[in-house]
Structures are given as C-alpha cells and as structure tokens.
Amino acid sequence: MSEASERWLIALAIAIATGLFVALALKPLVAWLKRRAVWDIPNERSSHSDITPRGGGIAVTGGMLFGSVVWLVLYPDPGLPIVLLGMMALAVVSWLDDRRGGLPVGLRLGVQVLAVSLVLALLPADNAITGGIVPAWLERVALFLAWIWFTNLFNFMDGINGITGVEMMAIGVGCTLVGVAQHAGNVSAPGLIVAAAGFGFLWWNWGQAKVFLGDVGSVPAGYLLGALLLALVLSGAWAPALILPMYYWMDATITLLRRLLRGEKIWQPHRSHFYQQGARKLGSHAAVSLRIAGLNVILVGLALASLHSWPAALASLAAAALASAALCRHFAGSPKPLG
Numbered sequence: 001m002s003e004a005s006e007r008w009l010i011a012l013a014i015a016i017a018t019g020l021f022v023a024l025a026l027k028p029l030v031a032w033l034k035r036r037a038v039w040d041i042p043n044e045r046s047s048h049s050d051i052t053p054r055g056g057g058i059a060v061t062g063g064m065l066f067g068s069v070v071w072l073v074l075y076p077d078p079g080l081p082i083v084l085l086g087m088m089a090l091a092v093v094s095w096l097d098d099r100r101g102g103l104p105v106g107l108r109l110g111v112q113v114l115a116v117s118l119v120l121a122l123l124p125a126d127n128a129i130t131g132g133i134v135p136a137w138l139e140r141v142a143l144f145l146a147w148i149w150f151t152n153l154f155n156f157m158d159g160i161n162g163i164t165g166v167e168m169m170a171i172g173v174g175c176t177l178v179g180v181a182q183h184a185g186n187v188s189a190p191g192l193i194v195a196a197a198g199f200g201f202l203w204w205n206w207g208q209a210k211v212f213l214g215d216v217g218s219v220p221a222g223y224l225l226g227a228l229l230l231a232l233v234l235s236g237a238w239a240p241a242l243i244l245p246m247y248y249w250m251d252a253t254i255t256l257l258r259r260l261l262r263g264e265k266i267w268q269p270h271r272s273h274f275y276q277q278g279a280r281k282l283g284s285h286a287a288v289s290l291r292i293a294g295l296n297v298i299l300v301g302l303a304l305a306s307l308h309s310w311p312a313a314l315a316s317l318a319a320a321a322l323a324s325a326a327l328c329r330h331f332a333g334s335p336k337p338l339g
Contacts, residue, residue, distance in 0.1 A: 007189075010074060015192040018067035022200030025059040030204070030211045038099060040212050043269075047160050047276050047285070052209055055098055057217015060201050061091045064224060067193035077186050082122060083227045086115030087220045090151075094215035105267055109148075115223060116147045119230075127234055143233070147226045150245065153252035154222025159271075160279050161209040162289035167248060168198025168221055170296035174244040174303050175228045178237050181307055187231045194224060207286055239313035240303035246320040247295055251275060251328055278331030288331065295327050 033053035040054040068084055071077075093111045097103040120140055129139050158164045172195030179187035201217070204210045213221075229241040242249070251274045259266050271280075278288040299320055306316035 007075070011071070011189040011192055014067050014070050014189070015196040018063045018193050019196035019200040021066055022059050022063035022197050023203045025062065026056055026201070026204045026211060029056065029059050033211065047271060047279050052212050054212040054214040055095070055216055056201060056204060056211035057213040057215070057220070058095065060197050060213065060217040061087065061220045063197040063200060064194055064221070067196065068190060071189050071193065075189070079119070079122070079186065080190065082119055083224065086119065087224050089115055090223050091216050091220045094219045098214040098216050112148055112151055112223070116144055119227065120144055129233060129238065143230060147230060150226040150229070151219060151222040153248055154225065155215060155218040156252050157248050157273065157275065158213055158218040159273060159276055160288060161285040162202060162206045163275060163292060164213055164218055164221065165198040165202035165205055166289050166293045166296065167245070168225070169195045170293065170300065171225050171244050172198065174240065174300040175232060177300065178232055178240045178303055178307065181304060182232070182235045182237050187228050187235070191228055194221065194228070237307060239306035239317055243299055243303040243306060243316060243320040246299055247292060247324040247327060250321065250324040254328065274328040274331040277333065281331060281333050291327060291330070295323060298323055
C-alpha cells in the first residue's frame with residue numbers, strides 16, 4: 001500500500017470515528033440539557049413550534065476537535081492548532097450565550113475578530129493570492145472580512161432542521177475533493193472530519209428534531225469551515241472557495257441587504273431568510289434541506305470544474321450564482337393554502 005493510500009485510509013477511519021463520537025455523545029448530552037432546562041422556546045420569529053433542547057453543538061464541536069487532534073498527532077500541521085484554539089474560544093463564548101443569553105454583541109464579535117486575526121497574522125508575508133496585483137494588506141483585509149462574515153452567516157442560516165448538517169457535509173466533502181485535486185493535504189482530512197461531524201448530528205436533527213445545534217455548534221463550525229475555505233484560496237483554488245458555500249453566501253447576504261434597506265435591526269432574530277420562507281411555503285424543513293442538498297451536489301461539481309482554467313472558473317462561478325439564485329426564488333413566496 002502506498003503512503004498516500006494509507007494516509008487516506010487513516011483519514012477515513014478518523015472521520016468515521018468522529019461521526020460515531022457525535023452521534024453517540026448526543027444521547028447523554030440531550031438528557032443532560034433537559035435536566036439543566038436548556039430549552040429553545042419558540043416565538044414569533046422561530047421556524048419551530050416545539051420546545052426543544054438547545055446545545056447539541058457541544059457534541060458537534062467536541063467531535064470536530066477530537067477528530068482534528070487525532071489527525072494532528074499523526075500528521076502535524078503548524079496552522080491547525082491555532083485554528084482549533086480559536087474554535088474552542090468561540091465555542092466557550094457561544095455556549096455562555098446559549099446558556100444565559102444576552103451576551104453583548106461586541107464581546108461575541110470581539111472574540112471572532114481575535115480568532116480570525118491571529119490566524120491571518122501568522123500567515124507568511126509572501127503568501128499572496130493575486131501575485132502582487134493587489135497589495136498584501138488589502139488581501140488580508142478582504143480575507144478577514146470574508147471569514148468574519150462567513151462565520152456569522154453560517155450561524156444565521158442555522159434555523160431549520162437538517163440545514164446545518166447538510167451544509168457541513170457538502171462543504172466538508174467539497175473541500176476534501178478540491179484539496180485532493182490541488183494536492184492540498186491541509187484541507188482534505190479536516191474536510192472529511194467536519195463532514196462526518198455534520199452527518200453524526202443529522203441523526204438527531206432531521207425531521208422532528210430531538211436537539212438543536214445552538215450557537216455553540218454553528219459558530220465554531222462556520223469558523224472552522226471558513227478556515228478550510230481560506231486554505232483553498234491560499235492553495236490557488238479561489239473559485240471553489242466561493243462556489244461551495246454559494247447558497248449560504250447568497251441567501252444570507254441578500255437577506256441582510258434587504259433588512260438594512262428596510263431599516264431593521266439586523267442583529268435581531270427574524271424569519272425572512274429564503275430558506276425560512278421555503279419552510280413555510282413547502283410546509284416541511286426536510287423538503288427545504290433536501291433541495292439545498294441537491295443544489296450542493298451541483299455546487300461541488302462546479303467547484304471541481306472551476307479548477308481547469310480561468311474561463312472555467314468564471315463560468316462555474318456564474319453557474320453557481322444562477323443556480324443558488326434560482327433556489328432562493330423557488331423558496332420565496334407565500335405558504336401553500338391548507339386543505
């Protein structure tokens with residue numbers, strides 16, 4: 001067996017162990033959350049009607065940390081420990097907000113800024129994306145803003161059953177496949193680990209959810225996936241980094257701009273995302289999550305196609321944007337009449 005094949009078998013074994021860790025850890029965790037009365041209480045801005053435990057992200061974040069640490073022990077990567085420290089810091093702050101509520105936005109955002117800034121500050125000075133066309137400092141500012149926004153939009157999009165698990169699987173597997181094509185080993189195995197953690201959570205969050213992720217899961221997952229997408233950009237795969245999360249980019253960004261234009265307080269909960277409209281229109285969370293999963297299969301294919309040339313990258317980006325916009329349009333509208 002070649003060294004590369006052995007490495008992949010080990011990565012697959014760690015991913016399977018991660019998925020099992022998450023799925024099995026959620027049983028005692030859900031019982032503990034119920035005893036501690038950590039409930040998500042539905043309100044007029046919720047997409048749910050049942051009182052459900054919140055905080056399943058403790059197991060998901062723990063699973064991602066478990067899998068990543070095992071991989072690091074076998075295959076050291078100087079950049080990943082810093083990312084994992086940032087993920088842990090975000091998990092702690094997010095859990096405090098889940099548990100107690102009302103943590104200042106400035107505190108939560110400040111920890112995100114520190115976690116992202118530290119990683120970017122440690123990147124080699126000559127690690128440029130545009131080959132000097134754009135000043136290095138401007139590249140870093142753009143990466144900083146994109147990573148912060150992605151971390152938050154991933155949290156914003158965690159509003160119906162199944163959607164986050166589906167997205168973790170799609171982006172994780174997509175990063176793995178693009179990483180293999182680009183020979184970017186620092187992306188491939190972590191991508192599988194994130195995908196497996198999302199799959200393990202889906203067993204508890206599909207259909208009639210037994211537990212919700214909470215910020216303790218969605219914020220660290222968004223941050224870690226943002227790190228993987230950043231690694232793709234730095235390896236030269238900038239188009240796949242934009243294509244893989246295209247539906248999330250589009251839904252969250254358009255919704256944010258609309259709310260800004262309406263003068264709404266954008267930090268407050270709401271139900272105006274396209275996927276939330278889709279849940280009301282179709283009458284099913286699973287129907288929305290399945291449609292997003294189908295789109296994600298297309299996006300992974302477009303991400304791989306974009307690697308062939310600049311024209312292919314631009315065409316794939318355009319196709320990804322159009323397909324994502326079409327799904328947003330499909331979800332928009334009034335609910336189906338009853339009866």
